[in-house]
Amino acid sequence: MSNSARGVLLVVSSPSGAGKTTLCRRLRAEFSNLTFSVSYTTRTPRPGEVDGRDYHFVDTETFQKMVARDEFAEYAMVHENLYGTAVAAIEEALAAGRDVLFDVDYQGGRMLRQRFGDEVVLVFILPPSLAELARRLRARGTDAPEVIERRLEVAREELRHYHEYDYLVMNDHLERAYDALRSIYVAQRHLRPRLEHLARAILDAHGPASS
Numbered sequence: 001m002s003n004s005a006r007g008v009l010l011v012v013s014s015p016s017g018a019g020k021t022t023l024c025r026r027l028r029a030e031f032s033n034l035t036f037s038v039s040y041t042t043r044t045p046r047p048g049e050v051d052g053r054d055y056h057f058v059d060t061e062t063f064q065k066m067v068a069r070d071e072f073a074e075y076a077m078v079h080e081n082l083y084g085t086a087v088a089a090i091e092e093a094l095a096a097g098r099d100v101l102f103d104v105d106y107q108g109g110r111m112l113r114q115r116f117g118d119e120v121v122l123v124f125i126l127p128p129s130l131a132e133l134a135r136r137l138r139a140r141g142t143d144a145p146e147v148i149e150r151r152l153e154v155a156r157e158e159l160r161h162y163h164e165y166d167y168l169v170m171n172d173h174l175e176r177a178y179d180a181l182r183s184i185y186v187a188q189r190h191l192r193p194r195l196e197h198l199a200r201a202i203l204d205a206h207g208p209a210s211s
């Protein structure tokens, strides 16, 4: 991390149904300085999802035009739909001194790490088991049975990428998982390069050091 450290880029990934949307919503609600990176996707909205808040829902042609204009910091095909993170929104948030929260898959996390280096912290949410993941997806009731089956097939593949992450959070108990995610975020905010201007300001206020 450079001396002119910028905000935290917090990436949260998990197999679908492990609880990352629930955990990320809570983090956003608690920390007003944390901007959620609203992804672009070609998937159709689920009941209750709002365009511009949960995702920017676009057609494939619009998405491909954005790819051609190099507007994505990363994009990937996930569950047969395209998902992408716009560069402009990240840069705007960082320029305004804000932190950014990303809900992206392992391909997105990997690309963001390559592009932004150690400004990025990668967190993977683990479900207690694949059986519990299936139960949660069915209980959530937002996806058709065949979509759920497809997501479960992909879950095992996604879980195999846990080793690319800095932190693992087991979501067997929502309060404990939130406490862990929150702690990770707060700790990142306190990394020395992000706060050394505070130490320098104290020293500078007292003139040149005597020893």
Ligand code: ADP
Residues within 6 Å of the ligand: 014, 015, 016, 017, 018, 019, 020, 021, 022, 023, 136, 137, 139, 140, 171, 172, 173, 174, 177
């Ligand atoms: P994701 O964003 O990873 O697909 P969600 O946040 O939508 O997952 O969670 C999937 C479902 O599981 C939701 O109905 C949510 O309320 C529920 N859920 C999340 N965390 C827990 C938990 N610790 N215990 C039981 N149910 C949970």
Ligand code: 5GP
Residues within 6 Å of the ligand: 012, 013, 014, 015, 016, 039, 040, 043, 074, 075, 076, 078, 079, 083, 084, 085, 103, 104, 105, 106, 107, 108, 109
């Ligand atoms: P869902 O359709 O359940 O909202 O998301 C499906 C998967 O796509 C999740 O793993 C989610 O993290 C991922 N995803 C959402 N937005 C993006 C994005 O902009 N880029 C990438 N690479 N993955 C994304």
